[in-house]
Amino acid sequence: xxxxxxxxxxxxxxxxxxxxxxxxxxxxxxxxxxxxxxxxxxxxxxxxxxxxxxxxxxxxxxxxxxxxxxxxxxxxxxxxxxxxxxxxxxxxxxxxxxxxxxxxxxxxxxxxxxxxxxxxxxxxxxxxxxxxxxxxxxxxxxxxxxxxxxxxxxxxxxxxxxxxxxxxxxxxxxxxxxxxxxxxxxxxxxxxxxxxxxxxxxxxxxxxxxxxxxxxxxxxxxxxxxxxxxxxxxxxxxxxxxxxxxxxxxxxxxxxxxxxxxxxxxxxxxxxxxxxxxxxxxxxxxxxxxxxxxxxxxxxxxxxxxxxxxxxxxxxxxxxxxxxxxxxxxxxxxxxxxxxxxxxxxxxxxxxxxxxxxxxxxxxxxxxxxxxxxxxxxxxxxxxxxxxxxxxxxxxxxxxxxxxxxxxxxxxxxxxxxxxxxxxxxxxxxxxxxxxxxxxxxxxxxxxxxxxxxxxxxxxxxxxxxxxxxxxxxxxxxxxxxxxxxxxxxxxxxxxxxxxxxxxxxxxxxxxxxxxxxxxxxxxxxx
Amino acid sequence: xxxxxxxxxxxxxxxxxxxxxxxxxxxxxxxxxxxxxxxxxxxxxxxxxxxxxxxxxxxxxxxxxxxxxxxxxxxxxxxxxxxxxxxxxxxxxxxxxxxxxxxxxxxxxxxxxxxxxxxxxxxxxxxxxxxxxxxxxxxxxxxxxxxxxxxxxxxxxxxxxxxxxxxxxxxxxxxxxxxxxxxxxxxxxxxxxxxxxxxxxxxxxxxxxxxxxxxxxxxxxxxxxxxxxxxxxxxxxxxxxxxxxxxxxxxxxxxxxxxxxxxxxxxxxxxxxxxxxxxxxxxxxxxxxxxxxxxxxxxxxxxxxxxxxxxxxxxxxxxxxxxxxxxxxxxxxxxxxxxxxxxxxxxxxxxxxxxxxxxxxxxxxxxxxxxxxxxxxxxxxxxxxxxxxxxxxxxxxxxxxxxxxxxxxxxxxxxxxxxxxxxxxxxxxxxxxxxxxxxxxxxxxxx
Numbered sequence: 001x002x003x004x005x006x007x008x009x010x011x012x013x014x015x016x017x018x019x020x021x022x023x024x025x026x027x028x029x030x031x032x033x034x035x036x037x038x039x040x041x042x043x044x045x046x047x048x049x050x051x052x053x054x055x056x057x058x059x060x061x062x063x064x065x066x067x068x069x070x071x072x073x074x075x076x077x078x079x080x081x082x083x084x085x086x087x088x089x090x091x092x093x094x095x096x097x098x099x100x101x102x103x104x105x106x107x108x109x110x111x112x113x114x115x116x117x118x119x120x121x122x123x124x125x126x127x128x129x130x131x132x133x134x135x136x137x138x139x140x141x142x143x144x145x146x147x148x149x150x151x152x153x154x155x156x157x158x159x160x161x162x163x164x165x166x167x168x169x170x171x172x173x174x175x176x177x178x179x180x181x182x183x184x185x186x187x188x189x190x191x192x193x194x195x196x197x198x199x200x201x202x203x204x205x206x207x208x209x210x211x212x213x214x215x216x217x218x219x220x221x222x223x224x225x226x227x228x229x230x231x232x233x234x235x236x237x238x239x240x241x242x243x244x245x246x247x248x249x250x251x252x253x254x255x256x257x258x259x260x261x262x263x264x265x266x267x268x269x270x271x272x273x274x275x276x277x278x279x280x281x282x283x284x285x286x287x288x289x290x291x292x293x294x295x296x297x298x299x300x301x302x303x304x305x306x307x308x309x310x311x312x313x314x315x316x317x318x319x320x321x322x323x324x325x326x327x328x329x330x331x332x333x334x335x336x337x338x339x340x341x342x343x344x345x346x347x348x349x350x351x352x353x354x355x356x357x358x359x360x361x362x363x364x365x366x367x368x369x370x371x372x373x374x375x376x377x378x379x380x381x382x383x384x385x386x387x388x389x390x391x392x393x394x395x396x397x398x399x400x401x402x403x404x405x406x407x408x409x410x411x412x413x414x415x416x417x418x419x420x421x422x423x424x425x426x427x428x429x430x431x432x433x434x435x436x437x438x439x440x441x442x443x444x445x446x447x448x449x450x451x452x453x454x455x456x457x458x459x460x461x462x463x464x465x466x467x468x469x470x471x472x473x474x475x476x477x478x479x480x481x482x483x484x485x486x487x488x489x490x491x492x493x494x495x496x497x498x499x500x501x502x503x504x505x506x507x508x509x510x511x512x513x514x515x516x517x518x519x520x521x522x523x524x525x526x527x
Numbered sequence: 528x529x530x531x532x533x534x535x536x537x538x539x540x541x542x543x544x545x546x547x548x549x550x551x552x553x554x555x556x557x558x559x560x561x562x563x564x565x566x567x568x569x570x571x572x573x574x575x576x577x578x579x580x581x582x583x584x585x586x587x588x589x590x591x592x593x594x595x596x597x598x599x600x601x602x603x604x605x606x607x608x609x610x611x612x613x614x615x616x617x618x619x620x621x622x623x624x625x626x627x628x629x630x631x632x633x634x635x636x637x638x639x640x641x642x643x644x645x646x647x648x649x650x651x652x653x654x655x656x657x658x659x660x661x662x663x664x665x666x667x668x669x670x671x672x673x674x675x676x677x678x679x680x681x682x683x684x685x686x687x688x689x690x691x692x693x694x695x696x697x698x699x700x701x702x703x704x705x706x707x708x709x710x711x712x713x714x715x716x717x718x719x720x721x722x723x724x725x726x727x728x729x730x731x732x733x734x735x736x737x738x739x740x741x742x743x744x745x746x747x748x749x750x751x752x753x754x755x756x757x758x759x760x761x762x763x764x765x766x767x768x769x770x771x772x773x774x775x776x777x778x779x780x781x782x783x784x785x786x787x788x789x790x791x792x793x794x795x796x797x798x799x800x801x802x803x804x805x806x807x808x809x810x811x812x813x814x815x816x817x818x819x820x821x822x823x824x825x826x827x828x829x830x831x832x833x834x835x836x837x838x839x840x841x842x843x844x845x846x847x848x849x850x851x852x853x854x855x856x857x858x859x860x861x862x863x864x865x866x867x868x869x870x871x872x873x874x875x876x877x878x879x880x881x882x883x884x885x886x887x888x889x890x891x892x893x894x895x896x897x898x899x900x901x902x903x904x905x906x907x908x909x910x911x912x913x914x915x916x917x918x919x920x921x922x923x924x925x926x927x928x929x930x931x932x933x934x935x936x937x938x939x940x941x942x943x944x945x946x947x948x949x950x951x952x953x954x955x956x957x958x959x960x961x962x963x964x965x966x967x968x969x970x971x972x973x974x
Contacts, residue, residue, distance in 0.1 A: 055599075055603070094865065096785060099620060099621070099622065100618065100619075100620060101620050101864075101865045102620070102863065102864040102865035103593070103594070103615050103618055103619060103864050104594055104595075104596070104863060104864045105594070105595045105596070105611050105612075105615060106595065106596035106597070107595065107596070107597040107598070107599065107604075107607070107608065107611070108580075108596075108597070108598045109598050109599055110578070110598060119569070119571075120569060120570045120571055120572065120573075121571075121572055121573075122572070122573040122574070122575070123572065123573070123574045123575075124574070124575045124576065125574075125575075125576040125577075125578060126576065126577050126578070127577070127578055127579060127580075127598040127599070127600075128577075137577075140575055141575070144561075144573050144575060144648045145573070146649075183614075183615060183618045184618060187618050205786050206785060206786040206787055242786070242787065242909050249909060249910045249911070250910065251907060251909045251910060289912075289936075292755050292934070292936070292970065292972035293755070293972075294974070322566070323566075323671070323673035323674070324670075324671055324673060324708070325673045325708060403576060403578060405572065405574070439904045439905075440901070440903050440904035441901065441904050442900065442901045442903075442904065444718065444900070445673055445674065445706065445708050445716075445718045446708065446715065446716040446717060446718050447716070448916070448932060450900065450901050450904070450905070450916045450934075451901075451904055452901070452904040452905045452914065469907075469910075469912070470907070470912050470914050470936060471914065472901075472904070472905045472914040472915065472916065472934050472936070474916050474932055474933075474934060475932075476715075476932070520932065520934075520972065520974070521972070522914050522915075522916070522933070522934025522935075522936060522972035523914060523934075523936055523970070523972060524914075524936050524937070524970040
């Protein structure tokens with residue numbers, strides 16, 4: 001790593017300046033000042049600065065240019081400045097039936113500069129990571145906020161950053177990219193996986209196995225001294241199966257995900273995944289459409305957690321509090337859910353899809369207790385959300401990429417296990433619906449949420465009778481949380497993608513099996 | 528684009544020669560964008576970005592293809608991308624390998640450089656603050672405009688290949704959205720919004736957006752649950768086109784070849800909809816702000832009739848699907864290791880003369896669906912079925928009452944056959960232009 005400067009920066013050891021230090025006693029050691037004022041950088045020198053950092057690694061050599069830029073932002077009057085650097089090495093691979101039809105690598109480098117002034121902020125993103133490029137982005141942000149660049153002789157005190165907090169080196173992530181499957185191996189595994197699906201499925205019309213690897217290196221530097229680096233490795237593999245028999249059709253997808261595990265694809269037990277997908281698709285092929293109405297439902301564990309993600313999780317983000325679009329805005333410390341319900345959001349579970357060592361603002365991810373026995377305990381906050389709402393940061397500032405400012409987002413979010421046996425849940429229902437496999441969902445500005453069910457079964461007298469398709473569940477957050485009355489002991493997590501203000505991010509949803517006393521099931525009424 | 532297309536072509540050619548790559552093509556796009564959001568009279572967030580990326584495809588000596596995308600558009604980044612694509616090419620598909628479009632050098636129609644001068648950020652903020660204020664003043668119940676934004680973008684695209692094709696175009700787009708929320712004692716919060724787009728900030732119909740958002744929000748203040756059952760349903764232009772968008776595999780030649788479609792190659796000529804309906808895809812439609820004159824393979828875009836008086840008439844093609852299905856490319860390709868096909872801009876309009884006409888003013892027990900939600904979750908595009916939450920009104924004796932929490936479910940093929948009336952007046956939406964479309968007998972779930 002080399003660093004070249006057009007102008008010498010103030011050196012820390014030109015620090016002793018006895019003449020201007022009041023020394024009450026000759027025996028008292030002299031105080032040391034950090035720099036001579038006339039050796040500090042001034043505004044007029046900025047155009048002559050020329051930092052050169054190598055292209056392929058974010059490390060300590062970025063300290064000098066970033067501290068200068070952060071100092072420039074502060075000197076111009078910004079309350080707070082943050083610079084986010086990102087490098088991505090992404091690839092995806094698709095097998096259709098017995099052929100590899102797509103291999104798509106993508107290389108991305110980008111930066112986002114965020115400047116706060118009062119409670120407003122400006123975010124400028126660029127692909128140009130040169131000193132000049134970053135400086136241009138910063139100056140644009142300053143000018144949009146109406147901040148004047150310092151005059152020619154104004155001091156630009158650089159921001160003194162913390163020692164580089166390097167999760168990548170400290171936690172042995174440097175070799176992750178090299179240890180992942182090669183293109184050849186990706187192709188071989190996906191073709192094997194698709195062959196296995198062919199063996200298990202009947203009436204298969206189209207089989208797809210897909211994989212992606214998202215390797216991301218990030219560096220965050222901010223005017224409060226934050227200076228942190230991380231490498232993230234997110235991978236996912238899964239199936240999408242379409243079966244057809246005459247006019248009957250079923251399509252079932254299943255996706256697994258992991259973070260920080262280079263041999264994820266090699267270790268993928270596609271046999272089990274194929275079996276599950278083939279079985280679901282087979283059962284749903286001849287399923288009847290669900291009859292709409294209000295029913296008690298049992299939500300399966302793992303991806304069943306989408307109900308909490310939509311009905312509650314999003315509404316506990318400070319992003320929603322800022323917009324006043326959550327019914328829970330003033331409910332901290334109050335009962336907002338059935339006393340059977342305790343829920344967490346954390347970034348710490350090993351290998352889970354939403355796990356992050358630090359968030360995209362350089363804060364270590366925390367384990368955040370959202371709801372304890374029905375009482376609302378905490379919100380999820382990023383830096384801006386914390387500033388605007390007063391709720392403490394939780395290491396939840398996340399973004400899809402440098403193109404987005406970080407916002408409060410979920411990580412691994414799940415309802416804690418309860419004390420019931422699975423049989424007790426089913427046994428409590430005379431007529432209801434078992435939602436075994438959920439599709440996606442969403443929640444709107446009024447707290448109304450919905451999600452689709454890909455695989456459902458009718459429950460009659462505590463027993464599963466026939467498969468049902470076409471169910472969409474809708475409800476209202478404040479009402480549904482009180483209706484989650486029973487949780488079983490079998491907590492399971494599932495990988496998901498969550499799209500919101502700061503783009504699409506990797507998250508985990510999860511729960512044990514749980515019972516919702518009643519919910520509106522949209523489907524086809526008796527025609 | 529930081530580099531001019533001719534410079535980039537020269538750099539690419541030099542890098543390709545160093546790597547002994549004889550055949551390649553490059554698609555690139557860049558966006559220069561500024562957007563603002565406001566909150567109770569103050570700017571909340573301003574975003575500006577200058578982003579660009581290129582995708583290179585390389586054919587090796589065996590004729591197989593590799594691809595790489597990169598944001599590093601300097602000589603070093605470009606050479607790395609070409610090399611990565613070359614390395615990937617040995618693992619690429621062995622069948623149906625994409626080739627240059629035979630129309631990559633055909634003449635283009637339409638303006639190639641159509642950019643308006645960008646407005647100052649302060650002008651955007653001022654206008655949006657004014658709109659927010661006016662919307663909150665429109666009714667005492669409107670407590671906030673939690674989702675709002677105004678943006679202006681400059682978009683540049685280019686395509687070039689080693690056989691000499693080279694084309695570029697530039698566009699500007701300005702847009703605004705306002706989404707309000709109500710608060711009333713003892714009532715549930717209600718919300719509604721509007722979106723407008725234009726070529727420049729100056730042309731942007733801010734007042735229209737404001738008026739629409741206000742009227743819709745106010746119309747949802749009085750709400751009722753609806754009884755579940757079968758109803759005659761009228762789709763707003765936006766709702767109808769968003770549904771057609773969710774089922775665009777009906778027309779997508781690549782999906783058809785992949786058996787990921789409700790259509791088959793033999794479906795052309797079938798009556799898939801009521802004769803009352805015509806549907807085209809038309810990137811060059813004058814109302815299509817920011818419309819593209821060429822696709823990701825350099826093929827010129829054009830107007831394609833998809834449904835003509837109910838008859839499925841054409842599919843949307845890339846160069847590759849056209850070759851395989853013995854058709855002409857239609858300018859709908861997205862460049863990739865696997866070239867995909869996507870629609871541009873729908874244009875729906877009445878087909879055969881209607882035997883009976885209908886009017887909302889005289890409608891009774893009819894549901895008007897304004898906005899369909901959660902299409903990503905509630906649409907089973909390969910099964911044809913949908914079950915979707917919606918915003919809308921129950922119309923009784925011509926009078927509208929907002930519907931609280933309901934879903935609409937059905938099958939797209941049945942729906943298209945059950946169209947009983949296609950209105951005449953077209954409206955511009957985010958995905959095309961369309962009139963309201965009346966459909967008989969859809970399942971509504973309320974209570």
